[in-house]
Amino acid sequence: VVLQSGYLATGTLDLDDASDGDVTGGPTLNMALVEPGTLSALVSVHAETSSLVAYAEWQVSADGSSWVNAVAPSNPVTTSIAPKSILADADSIKLSVAGVVSDNDAIVTSHATVASILTLSGAGLNGVIGVGAISPPRSISIGTTSHSGSYNIVDAITVTGTDADGNVTTGTGTLTQVNGNETIEVFAGADGVDGFASVTSVAFPAMNDTAGHLLVGVLSEVLSLTALNGKYGDQAISPANTVTVTTAAHNGSYNTDDISVIGLDENGDAAYENLSIGAANGGQTLTTAGLFSSVQSAIIPAMVDASSSFQIGTSAVTQHDAELVLPAPPCVYGMPLARMSVRITGANGGSVDTYAIGYNFRRRAS
Amino acid sequence: VSLSRAYDEVSGDLTGVRVGSQLEGHELHMLLVRPGTLAAMISAEAEANGLSVFASWEVSSDRATWHRCAAYNNEAETAIAVGTSGNDAAVLRLVEASQAVYGWAWARCNLRVDGIGGTALDLYTVSYVFERAE
Numbered sequence: 001v002v003l004q005s006g007y008l009a010t011g012t013l014d015l016d017d018a019s020d021g022d023v024t025g026g027p028t029l030n031m032a033l034v035e036p037g038t039l040s041a042l043v044s045v046h047a048e049t050s051s052l053v054a055y056a057e058w059q060v061s062a063d064g065s066s067w068v069n070a071v072a073p074s075n076p077v078t079t080s081i082a083p084k085s086i087l088a089d090a091d092s093i094k095l096s097v098a099g100v101v102s103d104n105d106a107i108v109t110s111h112a113t114v115a116s117i118l119t120l121s122g123a124g125l126n127g128v129i130g131v132g133a134i135s136p137p138r139s140i141s142i143g144t145t146s147h148s149g150s151y152n153i154v155d156a157i158t159v160t161g162t163d164a165d166g167n168v169t170t171g172t173g174t175l176t177q178v179n180g181n182e183t184i185e186v187f188a189g190a191d192g193v194d195g196f197a198s199v200t201s202v203a204f205p206a207m208n209d210t211a212g213h214l215l216v217g218v219l220s221e222v223l224s225l226t227a228l229n230g231k232y233g234d235q236a237i238s239p240a241n242t243v244t245v246t247t248a249a250h251n252g253s254y255n256t257d258d259i260s261v262i263g264l265d266e267n268g269d270a271a272y273e274n275l276s277i278g279a280a281n282g283g284q285t286l287t288t289a290g291l292f293s294s295v296q297s298a299i300i301p302a303m304v305d306a307s308s309s310f311q312i313g314t315s316a317v318t319q320h321d322a323e324l325v326l327p328a329p330p331c332v333y334g335m336p337l338a339r340m341s342v343r344i345t346g347a348n349g350g351s352v353d354t355y356a357i358g359y360n361f362r363r364r365a366s
Numbered sequence: 367v368s369l370s371r372a373y374d375e376v377s378g379d380l381t382g383v384r385v386g387s388q389l390e391g392h393e394l395h396m397l398l399v400r401p402g403t404l405a406a407m408i409s410a411e412a413e414a415n416g417l418s419v420f421a422s423w424e425v426s427s428d429r430a431t432w433h434r435c436a437a438y439n440n441e442a443e444t445a446i447a448v449g450t451s452g453n454d455a456a457v458l459r460l461v462e463a464s465q466a467v468y469g470w471a472w473a474r475c476n477l478r479v480d481g482i483g484g485t486a487l488d489l490y491t492v493s494y495v496f497e498r499a500e
Contacts, residue, residue: 003397003469005470005471006427037401038468040464040469056440071439076441079440092386095483229384327464360425360469362401
């Protein structure tokens, strides 16, 4: 048995000379070469011109000049192969997830500042969560009470714990107010966009005196790759598309801060966009300005209450590319010549509209 | 005539199979198969309410790049099993292979999940049925 793969492959050709309604024939195949029941065509089409619709159709001929469409017994309607409209899908990246509420001392309840390095771990993490699991993973808040001149605003605080995959991770943050009365947010990971699934220690630099107080808690919800459970959660978004965040309507539940979407743009470069929630009652669909080819994480700030909820999805989009393997119908095997063809309707073809055809079959034993 | 039934049977549940993604079937070398005789025997029990299970065929020359097979006229696939709010029985179907598979070196039948993600209660068994090539 000899398998022919990519036989008479055309490479990429354009439809610049094709007018609305024209059929562009692919390479002519001598059916004497083909074992009956084994022929298919790998067809790739890019339909870019507005309103242009492309169909792939098998044709047969007795003489190589006059061609007839070959169809299945019931003469079914041929379905176009490109372009394809993809509907908006509100939860294609993340199925509905409830908002979370901040808890400013969930890891460490108020602890007096000390004038030397202070590392809290084990029982020293005495908040309601302490060393326990943080589910869903979240950023860590470091809070300070108000006291004049107590706080070190030069050296970093280091939080160590685990990420959503159970790996050890760290994050750092530096206080900015020497007199306290602030909350800073610490994310995990080298890129500073991961969440902590647990905290094992918090290391503070030496403070200026012992009159201040430190609190460690949980803040934003961080949806990492493993938490993105929509169909594009762990896959490329194809074609690249704008990302939507939908908030369910609920009076007064929403913090109006930004939601962050982190991933790759249509060129594969890092992309990071902030979407402003803006409305305390929810009921919005927020859309990124740029295109994303994947989403790797999303950061949802702490909400007013847990009645808030979010979906992350994708907008409606037109997919211009298609690739399919189309089997030849049985009727082609009774004719001497066959070919795959591309028919266009709706508009004249252009140089931006392209196709490629190649045949696969078992070669008939001689 | 040598018939192969329950060839490469695999079974399990759809835990972790996300909406729009697929459970890839075993790869079958097509030179084992007499043209026109391949099908997949599929048992699918969609228990999760809103879960739809579809079968789809793919082909490959190198087992690395896989191409989706369409019907003659590129018609849409129909779900084999759909989960409802009640108890759902397993659905057994013999799904004919696309005629496109016989000119390729490798083929496989995949189960695609739509509607909602698969769970441990959503069960499947897939095997191939065909006449061996001489």
